[in-house]
Amino acid sequence: MAHDVWAAGDAYQRYVGRWSRPVAEAFVRWLDLPAGGRWLDVGCGTGVLTAAVPAGEVVGVDPSGPFLEVASAAVPGAEFHQADARELPFPDRSFDVVVSGLALNFVPEPERAVAEFARVGSTVAAYVWDYAEGMAMMRHFWDAAADLDPAAAELDEGRRFPVCAPQPLSRLWTDAGLRQVEVRDITVQTVFSDFDDYWTPFLGGTGPAPGYAMSLDESHRAELREELRSRLVAGPDGRISLPARAWAVRGLH
Structure with a gap:
């Protein structure tokens, strides 16, 4: 089983956190819920969704x-707790809305987490990256890594996280007793100023792909870098x- 390292908030921001904000904002617009109320952000990470x-x-x-x-500094008006998504330290129905952004697939037992979401909230919603097909910056990385090192395929989030697809997400929500369940896609563009802007965040070590990159010795890491450089097409600029x-995905209790 892969061990994912989540030890540095600033490294995560440089890697994928910077692309999380537009997805969080689109997600909140899709929910289209009234301002106010009491919200819980589970797996809040560095606070990108919390702020939105x-x-x-x-x-x-x-x-x-x-x-x-990082989240406490970024969203000073919010309250933060260190807790497991599978055992939320809150009473039943204590939140109007429970949300989770880009985190559910990292919970070892996602069905337990969603049951907890439904226990403490009325509206329950979440989003996850489409690692298998739709998250191109990671898809290119793992395809290149697996071509050079077949063992890397076992670490690929697209393989490890089958929950990150419409039918499994819908089933999790339905099995938790939620109704009016709806799933939709949210797509944004990740734009890198040049190849170094794409590659350098993988050297931060935080997250599955950066963790793999930094597990390689210098020569194999350089080989992976050049393989990626050959695959990525830059524009005229x-x-x-x-x-x-x-x-x-979203649903109502």
């Missing part, structure tokens, strides 16, 4: 202390633009 919700009161929980430090798709 139109809540009167917002609480964030995450198992990573370093991520919570040197920029590299790649689509990033997430799947979003």
Whole structure:
């Protein structure tokens, strides 16, 4: 089983956190819920989704202390707790809305987490990256890594996280007793100023792909870098633009 390292909030921001904000904003627009109320952000990470919700009161929980430090500084009006998504430290029906952004697939037992979401909230919604097909910056990385090192395929999020697709997400929500379940895609563009802007964040070590990159010795890491450089097509201005798709789901208790 792969061990995912989530030890540095600033490294996560440089890697994929910077692309999380437009997805979070699109997700909140899709929910189209009234401003105010009490919201819970489960797996809040560095607080990107927490900052986007139109809540009167917002609480964030995450198992990573370093991520919570970044979130507390980024969203000073919110309340944060270190907690496991499978055992939320809140009473039944204590939130109007429970949301989770780009985190559910990292919970070892996602069905337990969604049951907890439904226990403490009325509206329950989440989104995850489409690792298998729609998150191009990671898809290119793992395809190149597996071509050079077949063992890398076992670490690929597209293989490890089958929950990140419409039918599994819908089933999780339905099995948790939620009704009016709806799933949709949210797609944004990840635009890199040049190849180094794409590659350098993989050297931060935070997340599955950066963790794999930094597990390689210098020569194999350089080989992976050059393989990726050969695969990515830049525009006339040197920029590299790649689509990033997430799947979003919502339901009512």
